[in-house]
Amino acid sequence: MSTEAAIDIDREKGNFSYDTEYEYNAGIGLTEETVNYITDVKGEDDWVRAFRLKALESFRSKPLPTHWATKDLENIDFDKFRYYLSKGQQPSRTWDDVPDDVKETFERLGIPEQERAFLAGVEAQFDSEAAYSRMKDDLAKEGVIFVGSTEGLKDHPEIFRKFFGKVIPTGDNKFSALNSAVFSGGSFIYVPPGVKVKQPLQAYFRINAENFGQFERTLIIADEGAEVTYMEGCTAPKFETTTLHSAVVELVALKGAKIQYITVQNWSANVFNLVTKRGLAEEDAEIKWIDCNIGSRLTMKYPGVILKGRGARGEVLSIALAGDGQHQDTGAKMIHMADNTTSNIIAKSISIGEGQSTYRGQVHIPKHLKGCRNNTECDALLINTNSRTDTYPAITVRGDDNSVQHEASVSKVNAEQIFYLMQRGLNEGEAMSLAVNGFVNDLVKQFPMEYSVELKRLIDMEMEGSVG
Amino acid sequence: MSVLEIENLKVNIDDKEILNGLSLTLPKGEVHAIMGPNGTGKSTLAKALAGHENYEITGGSATMNGEDILALEIDEIARAGLFLAFQYPVEIPGVSIANFIRAALNSRQEEDIDAVAYYKSLYAEMENLGIDRKFTSRSVNEGFSGGEKKRCEILQMAMLKPEFCILDETDSGLDVDALKVVAEGVNQMRGEERGILVITHYQRLLNYIVPDKVHIMMDGRIVKSGDKSLALEVEERGYDWIKEEIAAGV
Ligand SMILES: Nc1ncnc2c1ncn2[C@@H]1O[C@H](COP(=O)(O)OP(=O)(O)O)[C@@H](O)[C@H]1O
Ligand SMILES: [Mg+2]
Numbered sequence: 001m002s003t004e005a006a007i008d009i010d011r012e013k014g015n016f017s018y019d020t021e022y023e024y025n026a027g028i029g030l031t032e033e034t035v036n037y038i039t040d041v042k043g044e045d046d047w048v049r050a051f052r053l054k055a056l057e058s059f060r061s062k063p064l065p066t067h068w069a070t071k072d073l074e075n076i077d078f079d080k081f082r083y084y085l086s087k088g089q090q091p092s093r094t095w096d097d098v099p100d101d102v103k104e105t106f107e108r109l110g111i112p113e114q115e116r117a118f119l120a121g122v123e124a125q126f127d128s129e130a131a132y133s134r135m136k137d138d139l140a141k142e143g144v145i146f147v148g149s150t151e152g153l154k155d156h157p158e159i160f161r162k163f164f165g166k167v168i169p170t171g172d173n174k175f176s177a178l179n180s181a182v183f184s185g186g187s188f189i190y191v192p193p194g195v196k197v198k199q200p201l202q203a204y205f206r207i208n209a210e211n212f213g214q215f216e217r218t219l220i221i222a223d224e225g226a227e228v229t230y231m232e233g234c235t236a237p238k239f240e241t242t243t244l245h246s247a248v249v250e251l252v253a254l255k256g257a258k259i260q261y262i263t264v265q266n267w268s269a270n271v272f273n274l275v276t277k278r279g280l281a282e283e284d285a286e287i288k289w290i291d292c293n294i295g296s297r298l299t300m301k302y303p304g305v306i307l308k309g310r311g312a313r314g315e316v317l318s319i320a321l322a323g324d325g326q327h328q329d330t331g332a333k334m335i336h337m338a339d340n341t342t343s344n345i346i347a348k349s350i351s352i353g354e355g356q357s358t359y360r361g362q363v364h365i366p367k368h369l370k371g372c373r374n375n376t377e378c379d380a381l382l383i384n385t386n387s388r389t390d391t392y393p394a395i396t397v398r399g400d401d402n403s404v405q406h407e408a409s410v411s412k413v414n415a416e417q418i419f420y421l422m423q424r425g426l427n428e429g430e431a432m433s434l435a436v437n438g439f440v441n442d443l444v445k446q447f448p449m450e451y452s453v454e455l456k457r458l459i460d461m462e463m464e465g466s467v468g
Numbered sequence: 469m470s471v472l473e474i475e476n477l478k479v480n481i482d483d484k485e486i487l488n489g490l491s492l493t494l495p496k497g498e499v500h501a502i503m504g505p506n507g508t509g510k511s512t513l514a515k516a517l518a519g520h521e522n523y524e525i526t527g528g529s530a531t532m533n534g535e536d537i538l539a540l541e542i543d544e545i546a547r548a549g550l551f552l553a554f555q556y557p558v559e560i561p562g563v564s565i566a567n568f569i570r571a572a573l574n575s576r577q578e579e580d581i582d583a584v585a586y587y588k589s590l591y592a593e594m595e596n597l598g599i600d601r602k603f604t605s606r607s608v609n610e611g612f613s614g615g616e617k618k619r620c621e622i623l624q625m626a627m628l629k630p631e632f633c634i635l636d637e638t639d640s641g642l643d644v645d646a647l648k649v650v651a652e653g654v655n656q657m658r659g660e661e662r663g664i665l666v667i668t669h670y671q672r673l674l675n676y677i678v679p680d681k682v683h684i685m686m687d688g689r690i691v692k693s694g695d696k697s698l699a700l701e702v703e704e705r706g707y708d709w710i711k712e713e714i715a716a717g718v
Contacts, residue, residue: 411561415521417559419520419521422541423518423543423551423554425547426572426575427541430571434567435563438562440562441563
């Protein structure tokens with residue numbers, strides 16, 4: 001395997017931006033006018049406009065969750081952001097048709113190369129809209145749909161509308177409401193019954209503009225017995241001002257379907273990353289979230305699975321790395337709603353220096369269910385004594401026939417380990433990095449190769465940067 | 469110049485003097501043994517030379533091939549050619565032996581080592597030391613028996629081929645068969661290009677790794693040096709007679 005082709009979200013490499021002329025710009029701040037502008041530009045149906053405006057109301061009425069996350073949320077000034085910026089609505093099907101500055105951005109990030117190497121399809125979003133979207137022809141012949149959400153809403157309303165907002169209601173939380181009001185971009189995927197997409201479909205979300213909010217909306221539906229792996233990578237340049245990323249991702253796995261959703265994100269330290277992700281698993285279906293959060297100023301993200309059908313399985317494997325001055329507030333939600341449903345959560349966090357990691361979990365198994373199981377493991381690794389870690393597992397399990405297993409550990413990279421590793425010739429950064437990679441190793445082994453290689457590389461860079 | 473030269477070395481731990489003027493010369497091509505009672509500062513010597521930050525150097529000097537190693541960082545000393553086989557090897561969860569040794573080798577060279585060549589030499593050295601191949605994927609020292617840890621230290625030494633090696637109580641925790649295998653491994657590394665310092669408080673190991681010189685260490689310094697027969701004498705008579713000799717000013 002060529003590591004060159006691996007998903008590449010090197011923060012340094014991603015730290016550039018182009019002065020871009022935007023055809024469409026909703027201006028600064030968020031009002032009904034902003035929402036109407038977005039819906040007009042996109043030429044959306046009335047029901048979408050109504051949906052957005054209602055969501056705006058919901059957003060305004062909901063409090064910030066500062067009582068349990070962090071007061072830092074109060075530093076977000078929603079009036080200072082630009083909510084919609086694009087060069088046009090139609091994503092290109094060939095890289096040649098993508099505007100030069102945008103194409104150069106994705107070339108610098110290595111996207112076309114990865115597409116050739118191992119992907120079944122790619123969507124590349126630049127600020128608010130997909131600039132490029134293409135899937136292999138044979139998948140199209142099998143009836144697979146993989147387009148931007150703007151396109152999906154326009155061209156496939158019959159499927160889109162049926163599932164849209166059903167897994168994550170608008171008012172789920174303040175940020176899902178915000179997304180519902182101003183969403184743009186993201187992916188829409190439909191895999192027909194029995195179709196197994198072998199290579200991953202990938203989306204790359206790129207923020208280019210300053211003072212900008214990116215609100216992609218992704219909806220993935222795997223019909224009965226279908227299988228698909230979706231991967232998202234994200235970067236943004238390092239601006240002095242804050243950037244907001246607030247996505248909503250809904251997955252629907254119908255009977256016997258499997259969806260694997262992989263995120264490897266490496267935001268710069270000015271990004272508020274407030275994302276709502278949830279899947280709905282019908283009978284014997286399986287949804288697996290692999291979620292790697294590196295960077296950002298504050299990430300709040302708790303991927304979840306609603307286990308709706310008998311025998312459904314849900315899994316969250318997550319790694320969060322909080323560098324100096326960063327806060328990773330991450331976790332998982334497993335809502336058991338049928339007999340014989342099983343869920344597995346393995347969360348590993350690494351806190352460095354002043355970095356702070358929080359695990360926030362919710363596992364709910366009601367009393368009337370039988371044969372349900374949950375396994376939750378949270379492991380925290382602290383690198384130097386200033387770091388903080390908190391665990392809030394919140395497991396409510398009722399009924400005798402259901403079982404849960406919960407383990408939590410906190411460990412430190414200690415001076416004797418570093419001495420031992422350095423005595424073998426590794427410098428301090430390499431020693432730290434090896435210890436951290438060791439800590440996440442059993443989890444990373446379960447990731448597809450390309451992503452584990454990239455994750456290791458990101459950890460190496462992060463650790464080498466963390467020792468002076 | 470091809471020598472590890474320690475002169476009048478003084479080392480404190482938490483303001484307490486542990487080494488108080490230790491001198492020792494280990495030329496390449498020789499094997500020296502340090503024997504001494506528990507708590508006398510043998511491990512302190514090993515760790516202080518390796519650059520451990522808890523050990524404060526308050527006087528004296530230590531040079532390797534003429535280079536002042538006391539001024540160097542831990543990893544610089546290691547890459548300059550000093551290897552320490554730990555008395556208590558440290559567990560590194562999740563890091564496999566194979567990846568660990570490869571990272572150590574890569575830290576010494578510009579280009580990363582070729583994977584095929586690497587595994588070939590790793591397997592050869594493992595076979596030599598009677599270490600099962602499945603150890604390559606086990607986490608460094610995690611859940612190892614005492615003997616497995618020590619063998620693994622010698623495996624690392626064999627792979628890294630350092631110029632100077634300090635073996636800190638490598639014999640402790642080994643049964644006779646394991647001791648022979650480890651000693652054989654060390655003996656194969658003896659030669660003109662390498663100096664080896666064996667720390668032990670049992671003479672037994674020295675039947676298998678026969679030293680060129682034996683130094684007796686007490687209360688933080690070398691108090692008596694001799695050839696291999698000195699080790700036998702200590703084995704037979706204990707350390708008290710040496711104390712008495714010192715007291716009598718012999
Ligand atoms: N980390 C430490 N902190 C305090 N005292 C120590 C530490 N390590 C060793 N010592 C003390 O230093 C002395 C020498 O120890 P050590 O070098 O381990 O002896 P040896 O290896 O000869 O048995 C002992 O008195 C021991 O208690
Ligand atoms: Mg000792």
